[in-house]
Amino acid sequence: MDKEDLLKKWLNDELTPAEKRVFEQDGDFTFHQTIVDSAKQFKASNFSKPETFKDLESVYQVKKSKTILLDWFKPLLKIASVVVITLGIYFAFFNTNIIVEKTLVGQHTTIELPDHSKVTLNADSEIEYSQVNWSDNRRLNLDGEAYFKVAKGRIFDVVTKQGVVTVVGTEFNVNQRDDYFEVQCYEGVVKVTSGDVSKTLLAGDTYRLLNKEFSQDKVSELSPQWTQNISTFKAIPFKDVIAELQRQYDVKISVEHLDSERLFTGGFMHENIENAIISITQPMGLSYKTNASNDIIIYGDKK
Structure with a gap:
Protein backbone atom coordinates (compact mmCIF):
# COMPACT_ATOMS: atom_id res chain seq x y z
CA MET A 1 0.00 0.00 0.00
CA ASP A 2 1.44 3.39 -0.94
CA LYS A 3 1.91 6.31 1.47
CA GLU A 4 -1.15 8.22 0.23
CA ASP A 5 -3.50 5.30 0.91
CA LEU A 6 -1.98 4.81 4.35
CA LEU A 7 -2.41 8.51 5.05
CA LYS A 8 -6.09 8.39 4.05
CA LYS A 9 -6.76 5.37 6.23
CA TRP A 10 -4.85 6.94 9.12
CA LEU A 11 -6.89 10.13 8.87
CA ASN A 12 -10.08 8.07 8.88
CA ASP A 13 -8.75 5.90 11.73
CA GLU A 14 -9.06 2.79 9.53
CA LEU A 15 -5.49 1.42 9.84
CA THR A 16 -4.97 -2.11 11.05
CA PRO A 17 -2.47 -2.51 13.92
CA ALA A 18 0.18 -3.74 11.45
CA GLU A 19 -0.44 -0.84 9.05
CA LYS A 20 -0.36 1.62 11.93
CA ARG A 21 3.07 0.37 13.01
CA VAL A 22 4.39 0.78 9.46
CA PHE A 23 2.86 4.24 9.15
CA GLU A 24 4.27 5.47 12.48
CA GLN A 25 7.74 4.29 11.50
CA ASP A 26 7.68 6.53 8.43
CA GLY A 27 9.94 9.61 8.61
CA ASP A 28 7.00 11.94 7.89
CA PHE A 29 4.77 10.66 10.70
CA THR A 30 5.67 13.47 13.11
CA PHE A 31 4.89 16.01 10.41
CA HIS A 32 1.47 14.45 9.72
CA GLN A 33 0.66 14.33 13.41
CA THR A 34 1.51 18.02 13.78
CA ILE A 35 -0.93 18.93 11.00
CA VAL A 36 -3.72 16.91 12.57
CA ASP A 37 -3.07 18.38 16.01
CA SER A 38 -3.31 21.86 14.51
CA ALA A 39 -6.50 20.91 12.62
CA LYS A 40 -8.15 19.84 15.89
CA GLN A 41 -8.23 23.50 16.85
CA PHE A 42 -10.69 24.25 14.00
CA LYS A 43 -14.48 24.26 14.51
CA ALA A 44 -16.16 20.87 14.35
CA SER A 45 -18.31 21.89 11.38
CA ASN A 46 -15.20 22.16 9.23
CA PHE A 47 -14.43 18.47 9.68
CA SER A 48 -17.91 17.46 8.47
CA LYS A 49 -17.39 18.83 4.99
CA PRO A 50 -16.75 16.23 2.29
CA GLU A 51 -13.77 18.20 0.94
CA THR A 52 -11.92 18.15 4.27
CA PHE A 53 -9.42 15.51 3.22
CA LYS A 54 -8.74 17.21 -0.10
CA ASP A 55 -8.10 20.50 1.69
CA LEU A 56 -5.82 18.76 4.15
CA GLU A 57 -4.08 16.91 1.38
CA SER A 58 -3.39 20.14 -0.52
CA VAL A 59 -1.88 21.67 2.63
CA TYR A 60 0.15 18.52 3.11
CA GLN A 61 1.48 18.66 -0.46
CA VAL A 62 2.54 22.29 -0.07
CA LYS A 63 4.25 21.53 3.22
CA LYS A 64 5.87 18.42 1.82
CA SER A 65 7.24 20.31 -1.18
CA LYS A 66 8.92 22.68 1.25
CA THR A 67 10.20 19.71 3.20
CA ILE A 68 11.67 18.18 0.03
CA LEU A 69 13.33 21.50 -0.73
CA LEU A 70 14.80 21.57 2.74
CA ASP A 71 15.96 17.95 2.40
CA TRP A 72 17.78 18.95 -0.79
CA PHE A 73 19.32 21.95 0.94
CA LYS A 74 20.48 20.08 4.05
CA PRO A 75 23.56 18.51 2.38
CA LEU A 76 24.66 21.98 1.29
CA LEU A 77 24.28 23.23 4.84
CA LYS A 78 26.38 20.31 6.08
CA ILE A 79 29.09 21.07 3.50
CA ALA A 80 29.05 24.74 4.47
CA SER A 81 29.32 23.77 8.14
CA VAL A 82 32.32 21.57 7.41
CA VAL A 83 34.00 24.41 5.50
CA VAL A 84 33.36 26.88 8.32
CA ILE A 85 34.66 24.44 10.95
CA THR A 86 37.73 23.65 8.84
CA LEU A 87 38.53 27.32 8.36
CA GLY A 88 38.07 27.86 12.08
CA ILE A 89 40.51 25.07 12.90
CA TYR A 90 42.98 26.44 10.36
CA PHE A 91 42.95 29.95 11.75
CA ALA A 92 43.00 28.72 15.32
CA PHE A 93 45.88 26.28 14.97
CA PHE A 94 47.78 27.06 11.77
CA ASN A 95 47.52 30.80 11.42
CA THR A 96 50.40 31.53 13.76
CA ASN A 97 50.79 35.18 12.78
CA ILE A 98 54.04 34.59 10.91
CA ILE A 99 55.97 37.84 10.52
CA VAL A 100 58.53 38.26 7.74
CA GLU A 101 60.93 41.19 7.73
CA LYS A 102 63.40 41.67 4.90
CA THR A 103 65.77 44.23 3.48
CA LEU A 104 66.49 45.11 -0.11
CA VAL A 105 69.92 45.41 -1.68
CA GLY A 106 71.70 48.41 -0.20
CA GLN A 107 69.29 48.66 2.74
CA HIS A 108 69.70 48.25 6.51
CA THR A 109 66.82 48.24 8.98
CA THR A 110 66.21 47.62 12.68
CA ILE A 111 63.22 45.60 13.90
CA GLU A 112 61.90 45.42 17.44
CA LEU A 113 60.58 41.99 18.42
CA PRO A 114 57.59 41.43 20.75
CA ASP A 115 59.89 41.13 23.81
CA HIS A 116 61.72 44.36 22.83
CA SER A 117 64.73 42.47 21.53
CA LYS A 118 66.20 44.30 18.54
CA VAL A 119 67.40 42.89 15.24
CA THR A 120 69.35 44.98 12.75
CA LEU A 121 69.24 43.42 9.29
CA ASN A 122 72.08 43.88 6.83
CA ALA A 123 71.39 44.30 3.11
CA ASP A 124 69.47 41.54 1.29
CA SER A 125 68.59 39.69 4.50
CA GLU A 126 65.43 38.25 6.02
CA ILE A 127 64.04 37.05 9.32
CA GLU A 128 60.82 35.12 9.95
CA TYR A 129 59.13 34.48 13.29
CA SER A 130 55.76 33.80 14.90
CA GLN A 131 54.12 36.31 17.23
CA VAL A 132 52.08 33.60 18.96
CA ASN A 133 53.45 32.91 22.45
CA TRP A 134 56.67 34.70 21.52
CA SER A 135 57.71 35.16 25.15
CA ASP A 136 57.59 31.36 25.60
CA ASN A 137 59.11 30.48 22.23
CA ARG A 138 61.70 33.02 21.16
CA ARG A 139 62.78 31.47 17.90
CA LEU A 140 63.30 32.99 14.45
CA ASN A 141 64.71 32.00 11.08
CA LEU A 142 67.48 34.05 9.49
CA ASP A 143 68.61 34.19 5.89
CA GLY A 144 71.44 36.67 5.48
CA GLU A 145 73.13 38.74 8.18
CA ALA A 146 71.75 40.33 11.34
CA TYR A 147 72.96 41.89 14.56
CA PHE A 148 70.95 40.95 17.65
CA LYS A 149 70.42 42.71 20.96
CA VAL A 150 68.40 40.16 22.91
CA ALA A 151 66.28 41.15 25.87
CA LYS A 152 66.61 38.95 28.94
CA GLY A 153 64.11 36.12 29.10
CA ARG A 154 63.77 32.56 27.88
CA ILE A 155 66.13 30.87 25.44
CA PHE A 156 66.45 32.77 22.16
CA ASP A 157 67.17 30.70 19.03
CA VAL A 158 68.36 31.98 15.65
CA VAL A 159 67.92 29.24 13.06
CA THR A 160 69.90 29.33 9.79
CA LYS A 161 70.51 26.83 7.02
CA GLN A 162 73.95 26.06 8.41
CA GLY A 163 73.43 26.15 12.16
CA VAL A 164 71.48 27.26 15.21
CA VAL A 165 72.57 30.04 17.56
CA THR A 166 71.16 29.82 21.11
CA VAL A 167 71.41 32.65 23.63
CA VAL A 168 69.86 34.21 26.73
CA GLY A 169 70.13 38.02 26.88
CA THR A 170 73.18 39.00 24.84
CA GLU A 171 74.48 40.82 21.77
CA PHE A 172 75.77 38.91 18.77
CA GLU A 187 78.18 40.40 25.02
CA GLY A 188 77.05 37.49 27.17
CA VAL A 189 77.23 33.86 26.12
CA VAL A 190 76.29 32.26 22.80
CA LYS A 191 75.95 28.58 21.97
CA VAL A 192 76.40 27.66 18.29
CA THR A 193 75.42 24.28 16.87
CA SER A 194 76.19 23.36 13.28
CA GLY A 195 75.93 19.69 12.35
CA ASP A 196 78.04 17.74 14.82
CA VAL A 197 79.96 20.82 15.97
CA SER A 198 78.74 22.67 19.06
CA LYS A 199 80.64 25.61 20.58
CA THR A 200 80.03 28.07 23.39
CA LEU A 201 81.20 31.62 22.66
CA LEU A 202 82.02 34.31 25.19
CA ALA A 203 82.20 38.03 24.48
CA GLY A 204 84.88 38.63 21.83
CA ASP A 205 84.73 35.11 20.37
CA THR A 206 84.03 34.37 16.71
CA TYR A 207 82.78 31.09 15.27
CA ARG A 208 83.28 30.59 11.54
CA LEU A 209 82.29 27.85 9.11
CA LEU A 210 83.73 28.42 5.63
CA ASN A 211 83.34 25.76 2.95
CA LYS A 212 82.42 23.31 5.77
CA GLU A 213 85.70 24.01 7.60
CA PHE A 214 85.42 25.27 11.19
CA SER A 215 87.66 27.94 12.73
CA GLN A 216 87.60 30.29 15.72
CA ASP A 217 88.84 33.86 16.05
CA LYS A 218 88.54 36.98 18.17
CA VAL A 219 86.72 40.25 17.58
CA SER A 220 87.80 43.48 19.27
CA GLU A 221 84.99 45.82 18.19
CA LEU A 222 81.98 46.49 20.42
CA SER A 223 79.51 45.92 17.55
CA PRO A 224 79.71 44.72 13.94
CA GLN A 225 81.29 47.25 11.60
CA TRP A 226 78.56 46.92 8.95
CA THR A 227 76.13 48.65 11.32
CA GLN A 228 78.45 51.67 10.90
CA ASN A 229 78.34 51.30 7.10
CA ILE A 230 81.68 49.54 6.85
CA SER A 231 82.07 45.98 5.57
CA THR A 232 85.20 44.24 6.88
CA PHE A 233 86.70 40.87 6.03
CA LYS A 234 89.45 38.66 7.43
CA ALA A 235 90.83 35.95 5.15
CA ILE A 236 87.59 35.69 3.18
CA PRO A 237 87.39 34.42 -0.44
CA PHE A 238 87.27 37.36 -2.85
CA LYS A 239 84.01 36.09 -4.37
CA ASP A 240 82.30 36.65 -0.99
CA VAL A 241 83.70 40.17 -0.82
CA ILE A 242 82.29 40.91 -4.28
CA ALA A 243 78.93 39.42 -3.28
CA GLU A 244 78.77 41.72 -0.25
CA LEU A 245 79.68 44.77 -2.32
CA GLN A 246 76.89 43.92 -4.76
CA ARG A 247 74.42 43.67 -1.86
CA GLN A 248 75.43 47.05 -0.49
CA TYR A 249 75.48 48.96 -3.78
CA ASP A 250 73.02 47.10 -6.04
CA VAL A 251 75.57 46.72 -8.83
CA LYS A 252 76.59 43.83 -11.04
CA ILE A 253 80.25 42.83 -10.79
CA SER A 254 82.09 40.26 -12.89
CA VAL A 255 85.72 39.16 -12.87
CA GLU A 256 88.19 38.21 -15.57
CA HIS A 257 91.54 36.42 -15.23
CA LEU A 258 91.05 36.28 -11.48
CA ASP A 259 90.96 33.48 -8.91
CA SER A 260 87.79 34.36 -6.99
CA GLU A 261 88.77 31.94 -4.19
CA ARG A 262 91.80 34.09 -3.37
CA LEU A 263 91.56 35.27 0.26
CA PHE A 264 90.99 38.95 1.05
CA THR A 265 91.53 40.90 4.27
CA GLY A 266 90.32 44.47 4.41
CA GLY A 267 87.07 46.31 3.87
CA PHE A 268 85.08 49.05 2.15
CA MET A 269 82.75 51.90 3.05
CA HIS A 270 79.08 51.95 2.05
CA GLU A 271 79.13 55.58 0.95
CA ASN A 272 80.72 55.68 -2.51
CA ILE A 273 80.89 52.86 -5.06
CA GLU A 274 84.08 54.20 -6.68
CA ASN A 275 85.94 54.32 -3.36
CA ALA A 276 84.57 50.89 -2.40
CA ILE A 277 85.89 49.29 -5.60
CA ILE A 278 89.30 50.89 -5.10
CA SER A 279 89.37 49.61 -1.50
CA ILE A 280 89.05 45.97 -2.58
CA THR A 281 91.08 46.03 -5.82
CA GLN A 282 94.21 48.07 -4.99
CA PRO A 283 95.34 45.89 -2.02
CA MET A 284 95.24 42.84 -4.33
CA GLY A 285 96.89 44.51 -7.31
CA LEU A 286 93.72 44.31 -9.40
CA SER A 287 92.23 46.71 -11.94
CA TYR A 288 88.63 47.43 -12.92
CA LYS A 289 86.45 49.32 -15.35
CA THR A 290 82.78 50.24 -15.73
CA ASN A 291 81.09 49.30 -19.01
CA ALA A 292 78.27 51.06 -20.89
CA SER A 293 75.66 49.30 -18.76
CA ASN A 294 77.30 50.56 -15.55
CA ASP A 295 78.34 47.00 -14.71
CA ILE A 296 81.77 46.67 -13.11
CA ILE A 297 84.46 44.30 -14.39
CA ILE A 298 87.42 43.48 -12.14
CA TYR A 299 90.56 42.23 -13.88
CA GLY A 300 93.32 40.07 -12.54
CA ASP A 301 96.77 39.29 -13.92
CA LYS A 302 96.62 37.78 -17.44
CA LYS A 303 99.70 35.61 -16.83
Whole structure:
Protein backbone atom coordinates (compact mmCIF):
# COMPACT_ATOMS: atom_id res chain seq x y z
CA MET A 1 0.00 0.00 0.00
CA ASP A 2 1.44 3.39 -0.94
CA LYS A 3 1.91 6.31 1.47
CA GLU A 4 -1.15 8.22 0.23
CA ASP A 5 -3.50 5.30 0.91
CA LEU A 6 -1.98 4.81 4.35
CA LEU A 7 -2.41 8.51 5.05
CA LYS A 8 -6.09 8.39 4.05
CA LYS A 9 -6.76 5.37 6.23
CA TRP A 10 -4.85 6.94 9.12
CA LEU A 11 -6.89 10.13 8.87
CA ASN A 12 -10.08 8.07 8.88
CA ASP A 13 -8.75 5.90 11.73
CA GLU A 14 -9.06 2.79 9.53
CA LEU A 15 -5.49 1.42 9.84
CA THR A 16 -4.97 -2.11 11.05
CA PRO A 17 -2.47 -2.51 13.92
CA ALA A 18 0.18 -3.74 11.45
CA GLU A 19 -0.44 -0.84 9.05
CA LYS A 20 -0.36 1.62 11.93
CA ARG A 21 3.07 0.37 13.01
CA VAL A 22 4.39 0.78 9.46
CA PHE A 23 2.86 4.24 9.15
CA GLU A 24 4.27 5.47 12.48
CA GLN A 25 7.74 4.29 11.50
CA ASP A 26 7.68 6.53 8.43
CA GLY A 27 9.94 9.61 8.61
CA ASP A 28 7.00 11.94 7.89
CA PHE A 29 4.77 10.66 10.70
CA THR A 30 5.67 13.47 13.11
CA PHE A 31 4.89 16.01 10.41
CA HIS A 32 1.47 14.45 9.72
CA GLN A 33 0.66 14.33 13.41
CA THR A 34 1.51 18.02 13.78
CA ILE A 35 -0.93 18.93 11.00
CA VAL A 36 -3.72 16.91 12.57
CA ASP A 37 -3.07 18.38 16.01
CA SER A 38 -3.31 21.86 14.51
CA ALA A 39 -6.50 20.91 12.62
CA LYS A 40 -8.15 19.84 15.89
CA GLN A 41 -8.23 23.50 16.85
CA PHE A 42 -10.69 24.25 14.00
CA LYS A 43 -14.48 24.26 14.51
CA ALA A 44 -16.16 20.87 14.35
CA SER A 45 -18.31 21.89 11.38
CA ASN A 46 -15.20 22.16 9.23
CA PHE A 47 -14.43 18.47 9.68
CA SER A 48 -17.91 17.46 8.47
CA LYS A 49 -17.39 18.83 4.99
CA PRO A 50 -16.75 16.23 2.29
CA GLU A 51 -13.77 18.20 0.94
CA THR A 52 -11.92 18.15 4.27
CA PHE A 53 -9.42 15.51 3.22
CA LYS A 54 -8.74 17.21 -0.10
CA ASP A 55 -8.10 20.50 1.69
CA LEU A 56 -5.82 18.76 4.15
CA GLU A 57 -4.08 16.91 1.38
CA SER A 58 -3.39 20.14 -0.52
CA VAL A 59 -1.88 21.67 2.63
CA TYR A 60 0.15 18.52 3.11
CA GLN A 61 1.48 18.66 -0.46
CA VAL A 62 2.54 22.29 -0.07
CA LYS A 63 4.25 21.53 3.22
CA LYS A 64 5.87 18.42 1.82
CA SER A 65 7.24 20.31 -1.18
CA LYS A 66 8.92 22.68 1.25
CA THR A 67 10.20 19.71 3.20
CA ILE A 68 11.67 18.18 0.03
CA LEU A 69 13.33 21.50 -0.73
CA LEU A 70 14.80 21.57 2.74
CA ASP A 71 15.96 17.95 2.40
CA TRP A 72 17.78 18.95 -0.79
CA PHE A 73 19.32 21.95 0.94
CA LYS A 74 20.48 20.08 4.05
CA PRO A 75 23.56 18.51 2.38
CA LEU A 76 24.66 21.98 1.29
CA LEU A 77 24.28 23.23 4.84
CA LYS A 78 26.38 20.31 6.08
CA ILE A 79 29.09 21.07 3.50
CA ALA A 80 29.05 24.74 4.47
CA SER A 81 29.32 23.77 8.14
CA VAL A 82 32.32 21.57 7.41
CA VAL A 83 34.00 24.41 5.50
CA VAL A 84 33.36 26.88 8.32
CA ILE A 85 34.66 24.44 10.95
CA THR A 86 37.73 23.65 8.84
CA LEU A 87 38.53 27.32 8.36
CA GLY A 88 38.07 27.86 12.08
CA ILE A 89 40.51 25.07 12.90
CA TYR A 90 42.98 26.44 10.36
CA PHE A 91 42.95 29.95 11.75
CA ALA A 92 43.00 28.72 15.32
CA PHE A 93 45.88 26.28 14.97
CA PHE A 94 47.78 27.06 11.77
CA ASN A 95 47.52 30.80 11.42
CA THR A 96 50.40 31.53 13.76
CA ASN A 97 50.79 35.18 12.78
CA ILE A 98 54.04 34.59 10.91
CA ILE A 99 55.97 37.84 10.52
CA VAL A 100 58.53 38.26 7.74
CA GLU A 101 60.93 41.19 7.73
CA LYS A 102 63.40 41.67 4.90
CA THR A 103 65.77 44.23 3.48
CA LEU A 104 66.49 45.11 -0.11
CA VAL A 105 69.92 45.41 -1.68
CA GLY A 106 71.70 48.41 -0.20
CA GLN A 107 69.29 48.66 2.74
CA HIS A 108 69.70 48.25 6.51
CA THR A 109 66.82 48.24 8.98
CA THR A 110 66.21 47.62 12.68
CA ILE A 111 63.22 45.60 13.90
CA GLU A 112 61.90 45.42 17.44
CA LEU A 113 60.58 41.99 18.42
CA PRO A 114 57.59 41.43 20.75
CA ASP A 115 59.89 41.13 23.81
CA HIS A 116 61.72 44.36 22.83
CA SER A 117 64.73 42.47 21.53
CA LYS A 118 66.20 44.30 18.54
CA VAL A 119 67.40 42.89 15.24
CA THR A 120 69.35 44.98 12.75
CA LEU A 121 69.24 43.42 9.29
CA ASN A 122 72.08 43.88 6.83
CA ALA A 123 71.39 44.30 3.11
CA ASP A 124 69.47 41.54 1.29
CA SER A 125 68.59 39.69 4.50
CA GLU A 126 65.43 38.25 6.02
CA ILE A 127 64.04 37.05 9.32
CA GLU A 128 60.82 35.12 9.95
CA TYR A 129 59.13 34.48 13.29
CA SER A 130 55.76 33.80 14.90
CA GLN A 131 54.12 36.31 17.23
CA VAL A 132 52.08 33.60 18.96
CA ASN A 133 53.45 32.91 22.45
CA TRP A 134 56.67 34.70 21.52
CA SER A 135 57.71 35.16 25.15
CA ASP A 136 57.59 31.36 25.60
CA ASN A 137 59.11 30.48 22.23
CA ARG A 138 61.70 33.02 21.16
CA ARG A 139 62.78 31.47 17.90
CA LEU A 140 63.30 32.99 14.45
CA ASN A 141 64.71 32.00 11.08
CA LEU A 142 67.48 34.05 9.49
CA ASP A 143 68.61 34.19 5.89
CA GLY A 144 71.44 36.67 5.48
CA GLU A 145 73.13 38.74 8.18
CA ALA A 146 71.75 40.33 11.34
CA TYR A 147 72.96 41.89 14.56
CA PHE A 148 70.95 40.95 17.65
CA LYS A 149 70.42 42.71 20.96
CA VAL A 150 68.40 40.16 22.91
CA ALA A 151 66.28 41.15 25.87
CA LYS A 152 66.61 38.95 28.94
CA GLY A 153 64.11 36.12 29.10
CA ARG A 154 63.77 32.56 27.88
CA ILE A 155 66.13 30.87 25.44
CA PHE A 156 66.45 32.77 22.16
CA ASP A 157 67.17 30.70 19.03
CA VAL A 158 68.36 31.98 15.65
CA VAL A 159 67.92 29.24 13.06
CA THR A 160 69.90 29.33 9.79
CA LYS A 161 70.51 26.83 7.02
CA GLN A 162 73.95 26.06 8.41
CA GLY A 163 73.43 26.15 12.16
CA VAL A 164 71.48 27.26 15.21
CA VAL A 165 72.57 30.04 17.56
CA THR A 166 71.16 29.82 21.11
CA VAL A 167 71.41 32.65 23.63
CA VAL A 168 69.86 34.21 26.73
CA GLY A 169 70.13 38.02 26.88
CA THR A 170 73.18 39.00 24.84
CA GLU A 171 74.48 40.82 21.77
CA PHE A 172 75.77 38.91 18.77
CA ASN A 173 76.03 38.95 14.99
CA VAL A 174 75.08 36.10 12.66
CA ASN A 175 76.18 36.03 9.03
CA GLN A 176 74.82 33.19 6.91
CA ARG A 177 75.55 33.36 3.16
CA ASP A 178 75.64 30.27 0.96
CA ASP A 179 78.83 28.43 2.02
CA TYR A 180 79.74 30.97 4.72
CA PHE A 181 78.52 30.99 8.32
CA GLU A 182 79.90 33.22 11.04
CA VAL A 183 78.79 34.12 14.58
CA GLN A 184 80.42 36.91 16.58
CA CYS A 185 79.58 37.33 20.27
CA TYR A 186 79.78 40.89 21.61
CA GLU A 187 78.18 40.40 25.02
CA GLY A 188 77.05 37.49 27.17
CA VAL A 189 77.23 33.86 26.12
CA VAL A 190 76.29 32.26 22.80
CA LYS A 191 75.95 28.58 21.97
CA VAL A 192 76.40 27.66 18.29
CA THR A 193 75.42 24.28 16.87
CA SER A 194 76.19 23.36 13.28
CA GLY A 195 75.93 19.69 12.35
CA ASP A 196 78.04 17.74 14.82
CA VAL A 197 79.96 20.82 15.97
CA SER A 198 78.74 22.67 19.06
CA LYS A 199 80.64 25.61 20.58
CA THR A 200 80.03 28.07 23.39
CA LEU A 201 81.20 31.62 22.66
CA LEU A 202 82.02 34.31 25.19
CA ALA A 203 82.20 38.03 24.48
CA GLY A 204 84.88 38.63 21.83
CA ASP A 205 84.73 35.11 20.37
CA THR A 206 84.03 34.37 16.71
CA TYR A 207 82.78 31.09 15.27
CA ARG A 208 83.28 30.59 11.54
CA LEU A 209 82.29 27.85 9.11
CA LEU A 210 83.73 28.42 5.63
CA ASN A 211 83.34 25.76 2.95
CA LYS A 212 82.42 23.31 5.77
CA GLU A 213 85.70 24.01 7.60
CA PHE A 214 85.42 25.27 11.19
CA SER A 215 87.66 27.94 12.73
CA GLN A 216 87.60 30.29 15.72
CA ASP A 217 88.84 33.86 16.05
CA LYS A 218 88.54 36.98 18.17
CA VAL A 219 86.72 40.25 17.58
CA SER A 220 87.80 43.48 19.27
CA GLU A 221 84.99 45.82 18.19
CA LEU A 222 81.98 46.49 20.42
CA SER A 223 79.51 45.92 17.55
CA PRO A 224 79.71 44.72 13.94
CA GLN A 225 81.29 47.25 11.60
CA TRP A 226 78.56 46.92 8.95
CA THR A 227 76.13 48.65 11.32
CA GLN A 228 78.45 51.67 10.90
CA ASN A 229 78.34 51.30 7.10
CA ILE A 230 81.68 49.54 6.85
CA SER A 231 82.07 45.98 5.57
CA THR A 232 85.20 44.24 6.88
CA PHE A 233 86.70 40.87 6.03
CA LYS A 234 89.45 38.66 7.43
CA ALA A 235 90.83 35.95 5.15
CA ILE A 236 87.59 35.69 3.18
CA PRO A 237 87.39 34.42 -0.44
CA PHE A 238 87.27 37.36 -2.85
CA LYS A 239 84.01 36.09 -4.37
CA ASP A 240 82.30 36.65 -0.99
CA VAL A 241 83.70 40.17 -0.82
CA ILE A 242 82.29 40.91 -4.28
CA ALA A 243 78.93 39.42 -3.28
CA GLU A 244 78.77 41.72 -0.25
CA LEU A 245 79.68 44.77 -2.32
CA GLN A 246 76.89 43.92 -4.76
CA ARG A 247 74.42 43.67 -1.86
CA GLN A 248 75.43 47.05 -0.49
CA TYR A 249 75.48 48.96 -3.78
CA ASP A 250 73.02 47.10 -6.04
CA VAL A 251 75.57 46.72 -8.83
CA LYS A 252 76.59 43.83 -11.04
CA ILE A 253 80.25 42.83 -10.79
CA SER A 254 82.09 40.26 -12.89
CA VAL A 255 85.72 39.16 -12.87
CA GLU A 256 88.19 38.21 -15.57
CA HIS A 257 91.54 36.42 -15.23
CA LEU A 258 91.05 36.28 -11.48
CA ASP A 259 90.96 33.48 -8.91
CA SER A 260 87.79 34.36 -6.99
CA GLU A 261 88.77 31.94 -4.19
CA ARG A 262 91.80 34.09 -3.37
CA LEU A 263 91.56 35.27 0.26
CA PHE A 264 90.99 38.95 1.05
CA THR A 265 91.53 40.90 4.27
CA GLY A 266 90.32 44.47 4.41
CA GLY A 267 87.07 46.31 3.87
CA PHE A 268 85.08 49.05 2.15
CA MET A 269 82.75 51.90 3.05
CA HIS A 270 79.08 51.95 2.05
CA GLU A 271 79.13 55.58 0.95
CA ASN A 272 80.72 55.68 -2.51
CA ILE A 273 80.89 52.86 -5.06
CA GLU A 274 84.08 54.20 -6.68
CA ASN A 275 85.94 54.32 -3.36
CA ALA A 276 84.57 50.89 -2.40
CA ILE A 277 85.89 49.29 -5.60
CA ILE A 278 89.30 50.89 -5.10
CA SER A 279 89.37 49.61 -1.50
CA ILE A 280 89.05 45.97 -2.58
CA THR A 281 91.08 46.03 -5.82
CA GLN A 282 94.21 48.07 -4.99
CA PRO A 283 95.34 45.89 -2.02
CA MET A 284 95.24 42.84 -4.33
CA GLY A 285 96.89 44.51 -7.31
CA LEU A 286 93.72 44.31 -9.40
CA SER A 287 92.23 46.71 -11.94
CA TYR A 288 88.63 47.43 -12.92
CA LYS A 289 86.45 49.32 -15.35
CA THR A 290 82.78 50.24 -15.73
CA ASN A 291 81.09 49.30 -19.01
CA ALA A 292 78.27 51.06 -20.89
CA SER A 293 75.66 49.30 -18.76
CA ASN A 294 77.30 50.56 -15.55
CA ASP A 295 78.34 47.00 -14.71
CA ILE A 296 81.77 46.67 -13.11
CA ILE A 297 84.46 44.30 -14.39
CA ILE A 298 87.42 43.48 -12.14
CA TYR A 299 90.56 42.23 -13.88
CA GLY A 300 93.32 40.07 -12.54
CA ASP A 301 96.77 39.29 -13.92
CA LYS A 302 96.62 37.78 -17.44
CA LYS A 303 99.70 35.61 -16.83
